Amino acid sequence: MHKVIDLFAGAGGLSLGFKQTGKYEIAAAFEINQNAQETYKKNHSGTKVFSDVCSADFVKLGEKLGNIDVVIGGPPCQGFSMANRQKNRIISQNNMLVKQYVRAVKELKPKAFVMENVEMLKSDVHRFYLRTGETEIIDEYNIETTPSEILLLEGKYFSKEIFEDIRSLHEVEARLWPEEDYKLLNIAYRQRKNLKKCREALYRYQKKYLKLAEKIKQADNNGVYECFDAAADAIFDFFDKIIDADQVVKRIEKTIMIQRCLSRIKEIYDNELQIDEIICQNGIVAVIQSYSVLEYITKMLGNYTFNMGVLNALEFGAPQRRNRFVFIGVKNEIAQNIEMPTGTFTKDNYNTVKDAIKDIENVRTVFETSEDSGAELTDDFEPTSLTPLLRDSKKLYNHIITKTRAVAKARFEALGQGENFHFLDVTLKENTYTDVSRTQNTIYQRLNYEKPSGTVVNVRKSMWIHPTINRAVSIREAARLQTFPDSFVFCGTKDSQYQQVGNAVPPILAKAIAEHLASYLDQKKNG
Structure with missing residues (x-):
């Protein structure tokens, strides 16, 4: 068994996938959100769960737990995009979490690591700003920096007073x-x-x-x-x-x-960013050195062989289209070249929404977590390709939905399978979003039984609709689209449960990654 630590574990989708292979022991996990932490503890009883990654002493933790073979996790990382530099927030406090992930790998010295994040991470436009005191480490690892301009104020609002202040x-x-x-x-x-x-x-x-x-x-x-x-x-x-x-x-x-x-x-x-200069050039601009998030990771962890790429959960059996950027590192002495896992599902055999949730169509839903005592499941259903994976409990928990107000109900009733907000008559779009034309296609999306769903995010906020019933998609239905089995129970408030599901890595994708990684680790072990 390979010993694993899961950082930024969320509800535990990545951990679950690794655990399902039977080849990994999840020794410890870190998750700061209390509701997600409660969910993780409930479903991973043998794992030590900690809160704040930033305050962790990974050297001591490794000594206490024994040698850690694999570090996994999905550190949030917005970096900054040159295309979005006029947004109100310049940087995200989450940026430092990627650096904490790198610190964990350097201190624990695992045989391998898997970092999962949004697809955008692979792009060079996602960068870190140089902080005061970082120059030494940037120079030591030969990380290239380039000047980046932060627009502080557009020219039409310029005044001499603020330029001085x-x-x-x-x-x-x-x-x-x-x-x-x-x-x-x-x-x-x-x-x-x-x-x-x-x-x-x-x-x-x-x-x-x-x-x-x-x-x-x-x-x-x-x-x-x-x-x-x-x-x-x-x-x-x-x-x-x-x-x-x-x-x-x-x-x-x-x-x-x-x-x-x-x-x-x-x-x-x-944030102690190192300002090169503040200039008045068609407004007010701060010039600060920046460096690539991706280069930072690869240079800091130079004793690992890397591969990376975008994996679509759909191609690994999930009934949804979900692209995630996956970064795999294996110690140089274990492998000098590694391949990315490849999915076996194609458009000819993709799993669909029907495969995931049709069998619970008539199971009663509740509106509040306090009412969630678990609905009894009967044997009266038609099995699908996903039934063995998902239907592993006699009781169905988290089959919780939001109450539907009159306006939303009218919209639900007007939409057919596969349709969304843009298909509504203009009379049903009034008194809603500020700019109706820019509303995302995922808003008021009625799922289509015959196709995979779009990317599962917080389906409550997106107002996703059941394929055949005029109600919201339940937390359990969203969890099934993510390939969480029914025995995996979510905790916390209703809002939090919806968010935990949306944030998670589909366990079916995590399992495929884990199996693929084990082929390298076990080869070395058996050799």
């Missing part, structure tokens, strides 16, 4: 509003393309807006930021019925953008 953290903090004040103003600005909703938001929070306007007027800005006063005046004028919502939006826009700029530069200071 952002060079000082003290001045930034003096001008930066409390988060709740910014969010309040942004509620109205966010609805700028739907003035009806903008008006409704302003009136809904009228007392708070007026209080904010008074607060702005009383603040000592020394006349530096006239746009702040302009925002306050716009609020007063709106409630005095002098202007309408469209003018409010125009007059608060610069304040919103200035606050975003201040927030971005503070984020840079707080």
